[in-house]
Every structure is written in C-alpha cells, then in structure tokens.
Amino acid sequence: MARDRTRLGDAEVQGWLKAHPGWALEGGMIRRTFGFADFRAAMAFVNRVADAAEAANHHPDIDIRYSKVTLALITHDAGGLTWRDTKLAEDADALAAT
Numbered sequence: 119m120a121r122d123r124t125r126l127g128d129a130e131v132q133g134w135l136k137a138h139p140g141w142a143l144e145g146g147m148i149r150r151t152f153g154f155a156d157f158r159a160a161m162a163f164v165n166r167v168a169d170a171a172e173a174a175n176h177h178p179d180i181d182i183r184y185s186k187v188t189l190a191l192i193t194h195d196a197g198g199l200t201w202r203d204t205k206l207a208e209d210a211d212a213l214a215a216t
Contacts (some may be wrong), residue, residue: 120182
C-alpha cells in the first residue's frame with residue numbers, strides 16, 4: 119500500500135512521539151528500550167517482535183543487552199519514517215505487555 123512507503127512529516131512524527139511515551143527520535147529513527155525481568159523474558163519478547171516483523175515484512179534493528187532490548191525503526195527505502203515504522207512500534211508496545 120502506498121501509505122506504507124510515504125515518509126511522515128515532522129509534525130506527524132512529533133505528534134506520534136507525543137502519543138507514545140518511551141519512544142524517541144534518534145538519528146532519523148524511532149527508538150525505544152524495553153526492560154524485562156531477565157534474559158529469558160527479553161528473548162521471548164524479541165521472538166514475538168520477530169514474528170510480527172516477519173508478518174509485516176518490516177524488520178527493526180534489535181539490540182539485546184541481557185534484560186534490555188532496544189528496537190530502532192526506519193523505512194530505509196523511503197529514506198525516513200513511515201506508517202510502517204509507527205505500526206510496528208505500536209505492535210512492539212503491545213507485545214511487551216504480554
């Protein structure tokens with residue numbers, strides 16, 4: 119869908135960030151670090167995100183540091199942030215709560 123690859127404007131990004139605490143704009147990407155009780159819980163989250171990313175055919179950068187997982191999202195072929203990034207970020211927020 120064309121909306122998937124259309125870059126979001128600065129106002130759209132700022133509005134989305136305001137509505138989604140924990141996410142920040144860094145280096146042109148949206149990024150969030152999630153904390154879990156231990157390594158197993160962090161890895162279970164990573165696996166849930168991997169399933170969602172595969173289903174969306176949109177893959178975040180993932181950094182795992184024991185019980186902390188950082189996701190970074192950008193749509194490289196669009197040269198910036200798109201609806202695909204915000205959607206997967208919202209999915210990750212929901213998956214972190216499960």
